[in-house]
Amino acid sequence: MKYDYIVIGGGIVGVSTAWQLQQRFPEKSILLLEKETAYSQHQTGHNSGVVHAGVYYAPGSLKAKFCKAGVAATLAFCRDNDIEFQQCGKLLVATTPLEVERMQALYQRCHENGIDVQLLDADQLQTEEPNIVGLGAILVNDTAIVDYRQVTTRMAERFQALGGHVRLSHEVTGLKESAEHVQVTAQYQEQAVSFTGDFLITCSGLMADRTTRMLGIETDFQIIPFRGEYYQLPSKYNDVVKHLIYPIPDPDLPFLGVHLTRMIDGSVTVGPNAVQGWKREGYGRINFSIRDVADMLCFSGFWRVLKKHFRTGLTETKNSLWKPGYLKLVQKYCPQISVDDLRPYPAGIRAQAVMSNGELVHDFLFADSPRSLHVCNAPSPAATSAIPIGDYICEQVLVRQAGIDKERM
Secondary structure (H helix, E strand, O other), rough: OOOEEEEEEOOOOHHHHHHHHHOOOOOOEEEEEEEOOOOOOHHHHOOEEEEEEEEEEEEEEHHHHHHHHHHHHHHHHHOOOOEEEEOEEEEEEEOOHHHHHHHHHHHHHHHHOOOOOOEHHHHHHHHOOOOOOEEEEEEOOOEEEOOHHHHHHHHHHHHHHHOOOOOOOOEEEEEOOOOOOOOOOOOOOOOEEEEEEEEEEEOOHHHHHHOOOOOOOOOEEEEEEEEEEEEOOOHHHHHOOOEEEEEOOOOOOOOOOOOEOOOOOOEEEEEOOEOOOOOOOOOOOOOHHHHHHHHHHHHHHHHHHHHHOOOHHHHHHHHHHHHHHHEEEHHHHOOOOOHHHEEEEEEEEEEEEOOOOOOOOOEEEEEEHHHHHHHHHOOOOOOOHHHHHHHHHHHHHHHHHHHHHHHOO
């Protein structure tokens, strides 16, 4: 069947993009393809559920721009669609003199990004959170929590109500582009099926590099999976904090550190850490993929990242295998939690784009061809930012299609 647009990826970024395209062009035929039997089965459905305010991101970056717009857009969408959320706020807690210095720099960045924050001393922190210890904290008022699976599913329903087409359980196995269209081959119930589109958009997350490779697009990155392991606290700790509790991050590291997160169901989780993943979709305790590992070992950027962060990687791996080490990361600001309080909870996998020179891609990364646009890196806070990201992608598609029309003239 022929479509005007085909979108690959049933996570929140892909669904948001398809929904917004259908809003802009109600007369166009749009197809959303997802290999799983339901939406948001990977990064979208395995995160902390935090609606981020944009504290950490470099002023002027796409992350900062999208996140600030995304908070308002996400919460407005929830209100309009009766999706529960809680705007509980977040505390970034400094526990050492070095972290106090970093906290001051982070506080300044918040103001540069136009974020509503307050700087608290130790006494004020104790008043806000009696069970948390620290030398000071940044209170971020705009931060909220939500179930992103619900948000994604509702967006998909809105997309279909506007006339959009969805095909779940369709795993894309081949892409071919010509001057006139893009042909997509997918596997469905052990049979190959084909779709043709005037323009292709891919939001394939953990498989982003493989999708671009299917079209022969030359890129200088590869997706390296990092596993984020969580624990859940017993129900007796459901009221241990009123806010989300985050450490002050190390600016030299790409991850935010282990934090306490109030979930929308009332429970509290601890995590995530950041350990090397050996399988792109490996959510179990022991995971290994020969193909995924082979891709990493053959990629020069992997070895450069490993060398640069070797000591940190060893520490993260040790804490992953040795629960008391993991616990220390939490006890520095919440000392009452014990090893026995760390209960099993599903892990997540972060799709981190890494350049061949070993640099981690911290902002959004795109690739394209005459009839396709690919989201190659959609880092946290992609879930928060999904609506403005989708809007941005729509604009980029229009620019590229204008170029195609110009060439035809």
